[in-house]
Amino acid sequence: MVPPPMTSYLKIDAIGKSYGTTRVLHDVRLDVAPGDFTVLLGPSGCGKSTLLRIIAGLLDSDSGKLVLQGDDITALPAWDRDIGLVFQNYALFPHMTVAENVAFGLDMRNLPKAEIKARVAEALDAVRLGDLGDRKPAALSGGQQQRVAIARAIAIKPRLLLLDEPLSNLDAVLRASVRTELRDLHDRTGITTIMVTHDQAEALSIADRVVLMNEGRIVQNDTPEGIYREPASAFAASFLGSPPANLFPLPTASAAQTTGWTPPPAVAGHLGTDALLALRPEALKLTEEPTPHALPAHLKRIEFQGADRLAHVEALGHPLIVRLSDDQTLTRPDVWLTLPDTPRVFSKTTGALIAPATKG
Amino acid sequence: MSIWSQPTGSLIVDPTPTIKNYARIAGDGYYIRGLLRTLWLSLATTALAALLALPLSWWIVRRAGRFRGLILTLVLIPMVCGALLPTLGLMNLLGPLGVINGTLKSLGLIDRSWKLLGNQTGILIGLVHAFLPLMVLPLVSALDRLPRDVEGAAMSLGAKRLQVWRRIILPLSAPGLIAGSALVFCAALTSFVTPLLLGQGKVATFATMAYQQASLVLDWPFASALAMVMLAILALIGTAAWGAQKWAAET
Numbered sequence: 218m219v220p221p222p223m224t225s226y227l228k229i230d231a232i233g234k235s236y237g238t239t240r241v242l243h244d245v246r247l248d249v250a251p252g253d254f255t256v257l258l259g260p261s262g263c264g265k266s267t268l269l270r271i272i273a274g275l276l277d278s279d280s281g282k283l284v285l286q287g288d289d290i291t292a293l294p295a296w297d298r299d300i301g302l303v304f305q306n307y308a309l310f311p312h313m314t315v316a317e318n319v320a321f322g323l324d325m326r327n328l329p330k331a332e333i334k335a336r337v338a339e340a341l342d343a344v345r346l347g348d349l350g351d352r353k354p355a356a357l358s359g360g361q362q363q364r365v366a367i368a369r370a371i372a373i374k375p376r377l378l379l380l381d382e383p384l385s386n387l388d389a390v391l392r393a394s395v396r397t398e399l400r401d402l403h404d405r406t407g408i409t410t411i412m413v414t415h416d417q418a419e420a421l422s423i424a425d426r427v428v429l430m431n432e433g434r435i436v437q438n439d440t441p442e443g444i445y446r447e448p449a450s451a452f453a454a455s456f457l458g459s460p461p462a463n464l465f466p467l468p469t470a471s472a473a474q475t476t477g478w479t480p481p482p483a484v485a486g487h488l489g490t491d492a493l494l495a496l497r498p499e500a501l502k503l504t505e506e507p508t509p510h511a512l513p514a515h516l517k518r519i520e521f522q523g524a525d526r527l528a529h530v531e532a533l534g535h536p537l538i539v540r541l542s543d544d545q546t547l548t549r550p551d552v553w554l555t556l557p558d559t560p561r562v563f564s565k566t567t568g569a570l571i572a573p574a575t576k577g
Numbered sequence: 578m579s580i581w582s583q584p585t586g587s588l589i590v591d592p593t594p595t596i597k598n599y600a601r602i603a604g605d606g607y608y609i610r611g612l613l614r615t616l617w618l619s620l621a622t623t624a625l626a627a628l629l630a631l632p633l634s635w636w637i638v639r640r641a642g643r644f645r646g647l648i649l650t651l652v653l654i655p656m657v658c659g660a661l662l663p664t665l666g667l668m669n670l671l672g673p674l675g676v677i678n679g680t681l682k683s684l685g686l687i688d689r690s691w692k693l694l695g696n697q698t699g700i701l702i703g704l705v706h707a708f709l710p711l712m713v714l715p716l717v718s719a720l721d722r723l724p725r726d727v728e729g730a731a732m733s734l735g736a737k738r739l740q741v742w743r744r745i746i747l748p749l750s751a752p753g754l755i756a757g758s759a760l761v762f763c764a765a766l767t768s769f770v771t772p773l774l775l776g777q778g779k780v781a782t783f784a785t786m787a788y789q790q791a792s793l794v795l796d797w798p799f800a801s802a803l804a805m806v807m808l809a810i811l812a813l814i815g816t817a818a819w820g821a822q823k824w825a826a827e828t
C-alpha cells in the first residue's frame with residue numbers, strides 16, 4: 218500500500234547554520250503535520266534553540282528553506298511570520314502590566330481597542346490568569362510569568378507556537394502539572410506546536426511526534442512509543458528512558474563460552490563483531506536459577522525508587538540496570554540475567570542499527 | 578562674593594551687598610547671548626550624545642560579546658585623559674589642514690576646507706567626543722538590566738525594529754538616558770577647555786566668560802556672579818533629572 222502524501226504544515230528543508238567555523242545545524246529536514254504537538258528533544262548544545270530561532274525568524278540560516286502552509290517564509294522577517302514564541306526565560310516586558318504584555322502583539326496588528334480587550338481576556342483565561350491583568354510581571358511567581366508568556370504568544374492566534382524549554386525553570390511539582398496544561402491548551406486551541414526540551418520524560422509524555430536531535434542533526438523522528446520501543450540508533454536507545462537502555466557490548470564467542478553463556482540464537486551471530494545490545498531495564502529478568510540462554514551476573518545493589526526497584530548488576534564486566542517486578546525477592550548475589558529473544562543490536566562504532574533489519 | 582562689587586579699574590573689592598553684578602548679566606546682551614549659546618550647545622551636545630550612545634550602548638550590551646571590555650575601555654579613554662590632550666588631538670583632526678579636511682580633499686569630496694574650528698560646530702564635536710562616556714556608562718548599565726530576548730519576543734509578536742526601540746528598548750533604558758543626559762548637560766555647561774581651544778577664542782560660552790573675568794579682567798565678584806548663575810542652572814537640571822527618574826519609574 219502506498220501511504221498518502223504527508224500533508225506538511227511546516228516544512229524545514231535542509232536548514233544549515235554555522236557560528237564561525239562551528240557547524241551547529243547540518244541540513245536539518247523536518248515535516249510538521251498540521252495540529253501536531255512536536256517535541257525537539259536532544260542533549261544541551263545540540264542546536265535545538267538555534268533551530269527554533271531560525272523558524273521564528275530571529276536568526277538567519279546559512280542555507281535551506283522554510284515553508285509554512287505552502288508559503289516560503291525563509292526571507293520573511295520575524296514580525297511578519299505570525300509565529301508565537303515562548304522563551305525559556307519568558308522575556309516578558311517588565312515595564313508593562315500583564316494585560317499590556319498580552320496586548321502587545323495585538324497592538325502591533327492595529328486591532329480595534331474592543332477586540333484587543335476581548336482577546337487579551339480570552340488569552341489570560343486560557344492560561345487561568347484572568348484576574349492578574351493589572352499586575353507587573355515582577356509581582357508574579359515563575360509559574361505565573363510563564364503563563365503570561367504563553368498567553369502573549371497565543372493571543373496573536375499564531376500560525377505556529379514555538380516553546381523553548383518552557384518547563385525547565387519551574388520546580389519539579391509545577392513541571393508535571395504545567396506539562397499537562399500545555400497539552401490541554403494545545404488540544405483546545407489546535408495550534409500546531411513545536412516544543413524544545415532536553416528532558417526525555419517530558420518529550421515522551423507530551424508529544425505527538427518526538428524529533429530527536431544530536432550534534433546538529435535530526436537522528437530520529439517518531440511517535441513517543443515508536444522512538445522508545447524502536448530506537449534507530451544506540452544514541453536514541455541510551456537517551457530515552459529513565460533509566461535509559463543498557464548498552465551492552467557483546468563479547469567474543471570464546472569469552473561467552475568461558476563464562477558459560479549460550480546467547481539466544483538472534484544474538485549468537487553477532488558475538489565477536491562490532492556490536493552492542495540495547496537492553497531496556499524492564500526487558501531484562503533476573504532469576505536465582507539459570508534459565509536457557511541466561512547470562513551469569515553478579516547482583517551488586519538494589520535501588521528503591523518507590524514504585525520501582527532497580528537492580529544494579531554486573532555481567533561480563535559490564536554494569537547493567539534491571540527493573541525488578543513488584544513481588545520479586547533476590548537473596549543471593551549470584552544471579553542469572555535473561556535477555557529478550559531478539560534485542561536491538563547496534564554498531565559499537567557508528568551506533569547504527571544492525572538488527573532487526575528495519576521494516577520496509 | 579557675587580554680591581560684592583569692584584569699581585572699574587580697581588582691584589579692591591567693595592563688600593557692600595549689591596545685586597549690580599546680576600543686573601549686569603541680565604542687562605548686557607553679550608552675557609545673555611553667551612548664556613543662551615551655552616545652553617544651546619549643552620542641549621545639542623546632550624541630544625547628539627544620546628543619539629550616538631543609544632545604538633552604541635545597545636550594541637555593547639547585546640552584540641559585543643567578548644569584545645565588550647575592550648570597547649568599553651576605548652569609549653572611556655577620552656574621560657580619563659582629562660580635557661586638554663584629547664582636545665588638542667581634535668584640533669589636529671578638525672583644522673583646515675587637519676586629517677578630516679585633508680582626507681575629504683584628497684578624495685575629491687570637497688574643494689575648500691570645512692570650517693570646523695573657531696565656531697560652534699567644532700565645539701559641539703569636541704563636547705560630544707569628551708562627554709559621550711557619561712552617556713554610555715549609565716545607558717550600558719540600564720540596558721544590562723534588559724531581560725534577555727525581549728527584543729526577539731517583541732519582533733515575534735509583530736514589532737518592527739523601530740517599534741522595538743520605541744516600545745521596549747527606550748522605555749526600559751529611560752533611567753540610564755535621564756541620568757546620562759543630566760551628566761552630559763552639566764558637563765557641557767561647565768566645560769571650559771573644549772570651548773576655549775576649539776572655539777579659538779571666537780565663541781564665548783559662560784565658562785570662558787567667567788574665566789575671562791576671573792583671570793584676565795580680575796573682576797572676581799562678577800566672575801562669581803556668573804558662576805552662581807551656572808550653579809543655579811545645575812541645581813535646576815539636577816532637580817529635573819530627579820523628577821524625571823521618579824516619573825519614569827512610575828510609568
Ligand SMILES: Nc1ncnc2c1ncn2[C@@H]1O[C@H](COP(=O)(O)OP(=O)(O)O)[C@@H](O)[C@H]1O
Pocket residue numbers: 236241259260261262263264265266267268
Ligand atoms: N551566538 C552564538 N555564537 C556562537 N556559538 C553559539 C551561539 N549560540 C549558540 N551557539 C552554539 O551552538 C550550539 C547549539 O546551541 P543551541 O541551539 O543553543 O543548543 P540547545 O538549545 O540544543 O542547547 C552550541 O554548541 C552553542 O554553544
Ligand SMILES: [Mg+2]
Pocket residue numbers: 265266267382
Ligand atoms: Mg536551548
